[in-house]
Amino acid sequence: MANMSHATTLTVCYDQWAPMTIFPSAESSARGVVIDMLDQIYTAEGYKLKYYEVPLARGLDMVAEGLCDMLPEYLFSKNSEKDFVYATEATFAYASAFVVRRDDPWRYNGIQSIKGKRIATGPGWDYSSMSIDYQNYIDDPKNSSFVEVIAGYDDVVDRVFHMIRENRVDLYVDNELVLQHVLNQLNLNDDLKIVRPGLEHKLVEFPIFSKKMPTAKRQELIRIWNEGRLSLKGNKEKMILNKYNVTLEE
Template identity: 75%
Template sequence: MANISQAATLKVCYDQWVPMTIFPSEGSTARGVVIDMLHQIYTAKGYTLEYYEVPLARGLSMVKDGLCDMLPEYVFSWSAENDFVYADEKTFAYTTAFVVRKHDPWHYNGIQSMQGKRIATGPGWDYSSASVEYQKYIDDPRNSRFIEVISGYDDVVDRIFTMIKEGRVDLYADNELVLQYALNRLGMNDDLKIVRPGLEKKLVERAIFSKKIPTKKRQKLIRIWDEGRLSMKGAQEKFYLDKYGVTFQE
């Protein structure tokens, strides 16, 4: 019985990326758009889900080491295929934007427009699917004094917004839905603003699965995800987006 139970349990690591993925709290059990969708897909196939709410870098490490079976959203990168196996069906493809101080006239116009700007990001975050050049700029040691890597458990985006407001960093790029949601939730519309356009391409996110899972079992998990995510296009996807007040356009 123990073996049967273990075989039907899916260990899911995820980070806080409101409203797409949310850590539950005393005041709310909500887990976000993506986790709700994932829950429906796998419970319909008889799985019990165990959630591990961790920072992204920790979640990636846990999936790599086999401590978690999967993580539902990570940017697609060819180099990351050495550590994980990606699902074929994307979770979402997000339009990006920037956040700056309210009266800052700055606009993104390629890498040259980043010169002299203090940029916030997080550990393990990868923008290469949206802009290879932007990611190279962040990774370049020559720019390190202008790059602020903010780590933490569940409030990284909130702290970045506060740092921009206080003038400690100048700008931050992310999924436009996440930025707008945070701006409204934090009540900072009088202090900060969203700047469009963002990076050159959309931020493509896919589920990743551990290479520590036996191949046959992993292939089954990926097939369930791909077929389930594809079947949610349309009314079911809109249901979950509406639940969190999100207007999404791919």
Template identity: 80%
Template sequence: MADVSRTGTLRVCYDQWAPMTIFPSEGSPGRGVVIDMVDKIYTSAGYEPEYYEVPLARGLDMVADGLCDMLPEYLFSKSSEKYFEYAAEETFSYTTAFVVRQNDPWRYEGIESIKGKRIATGPGWDYSSMSVDYQEYINDPKNSSFVEVIAGYDDVVDRIFHMINDKRVDLYADNELVLQHVLNRLNLNGDLKIVRPGLEKKLVERPIFSKKIAEEKRQELIRIWDEGRLLMKGKDEEMLLRKYNVTFQE
């Protein structure tokens, strides 16, 4: 049982990446699979989460500056460890896939296969942990006419899907659960499709914690996450995924 005498506020910054992390609205109060996990894990340990819905870049700055204690999902990279401390337990290890138009026979077969295709991405999004070649292709100035960077607050992926449907771009890579969720919510299954394989490696995401937090408290928060996430594997995890109408494909 949680020792409620040590209840405190946990300041959580997060960005929109439905169905994993969602900005709630009046008609749709759910905060997503990963935020539901955070809520269950930390409230059972006596903490009261306080949520800040911000774009990813702003959330990272707020965690680095100590304005937030944690951000629940961020791709793991050695270079980020000087600003944040990662939990040991992943939120998830995601299989990636692409979305294209229904009548497009294209499949990803390495970097040569995307040449001449119009690719959508977001500002500062980093695919290097999944495919160094893909990230280098996007970064290369000579490919800029084939790379469309879509900026925005909470609807970037939605707009990308509509742009593919309108033939303004050709393809987009993301976590397969995100692609499933957006296709279902926008009712575009008749117009767009998910194609596999995705990028070469899985997308590994972990919570990050502010190094501005006192060491003892930071280690406690990390321990609570690591132990709580292990306990949620299996039935509890599957129940949360079903709540948001997504599932990992075999």
């Protein structure tokens, strides 16, 4: 208890990516699977966690600027290594999938299959770890009229789903758990559907830590995460996932 009363504060920036990371509301204080894991790992080591709920692009900037110590989930991107240090242990490796209108027979079959389709994404979102071809396609200025970048605070994915239903965009790719969660939350199963396969590789996410903090502090925070994440494998991990009604396929 004496240790807890002098707890070191860990500042955490994170974006809305339910059910993995969730902004609490008047209806629910839940923060999502990954935040629950983070909380368990660091409070056990005497840390107090302070959260900043921000869009992903802002969260990345805040970690790079040293305004936050860490962000709990980000995919590996070589472009980011100059601003952040990645933990060794991933949060999860997610299978991706697409969401389209229910009457759309489209399936992903390599980059040729998305040509002419209107694609939704968000600012600062990087798909290169899942598919270099897909990332290059959405980055190519020649395709800008087919790529819709949706900015927002906590409802980007929700808005994308409504835009697909309204025929304003055609498809969106994400973590399959996120797609299923949003589809159910918005009650759009009659209008939209999830289609597989997704992109070529799984989406592997890692916590990232600011380079602005002292090296020794950062190394200690990363060590705590790496050891803590390993300790949650198995039943402890399943209990947290069950709380949010999701199951990861092996």
